[in-house]
Amino acid sequence: MTLYIWRHPKPMATEGICIGQTDVAVDKRKLKRLANRIERFTRLQQLPKVIWVSPLQRSLKVGQILARRGFQCRVAPELAEINFGEWDGRSWAQIAKQEIDDWCDDFAHFAPDHGESLQQLFDRVEMWLAKRLAEQDNLPILAVGHAGWINAAKMIAAGQNIPKVAADWPSAVTYGACSCLEI
Template sequence: MEIYLVRHTETICEKGICYGQSDVNIAEPFDEIFDRIISELPSEAIIFSSPLKRCSILAKHIQKNIKTISYKEDDRLKEMNFGDWELKNWNEIPPEQLNSWMEDFVNIPVLNGESFTALHKRVGDFLAEQISQKIQEAIIIVAHAGIIRSILCHQTSLPLKEAFQNKVDFGQVIKIKY
């Protein structure tokens, strides 16, 4: 089956802000970018989206512009939970916390947040439940860079510590065979 992984477009957050599961809006104008994204997608698909508005706005636009077999928002597609770091500038995070996490982001959770392993597990649960059903139709997943990197790790068996080898730009569409 073909899966189209779509990262949301740029947000209104300034560069350097940690905004994982914070429900921030997308930057406008976005119509031209949305049209380009749609041109890279199949004309008919099942759509899954993170419920965070930076994804759901794009997913609902896609839903209106292609033949949609079904549309579902799933909490397991939310970006990494950065806990106490949400909406803080990366430079404001205490260095002892940040450095410890940077050395092992795979296993060390952010204070009151989660680790990349926890994110990867919920993505795996989503894939097992929603994608492993021998679906023949194309699937579009509108999500975040962390989620897309996790899916690519599931797909290629890339170790989680190497996940950032997968560059995922704002508004990028990545097509995979699953």
């Protein structure tokens, strides 16, 4: 199965903020630009006009633009970014150093209060990928996702284990960039 997944456009006013499932806005022009790139790619590659998106507006709104252009837009909660729970939407400076140290010490399994661990994110990504493989008709899948989700999917596709330490987590994918994964 081939998965083409674009990272959503850069959200507005999020510098220094812990953003996971906080639903933040994106400039409409950036949403449209990404939709244009996806539409052009789909046309050039002669792919089905089906786009998978997360329910978070920075992904969902790209899908909605494409839906107005004839795409089928499928919303999947499993595509959402990692849930940082109590940390989500807060300034990194407001999060206790001890909590961040606890996270770094148990990177794969620590979860902020009411959030999810990296292990839970990987499980969610694997579950979504397995569902797509089970219903696969050998057509590539197009999606708009989030940096943490994309990194997890890349690691799964490469057969890598969940990082045990934060230093082993890859850099975030560039906003608007497309990753091609063979699953």
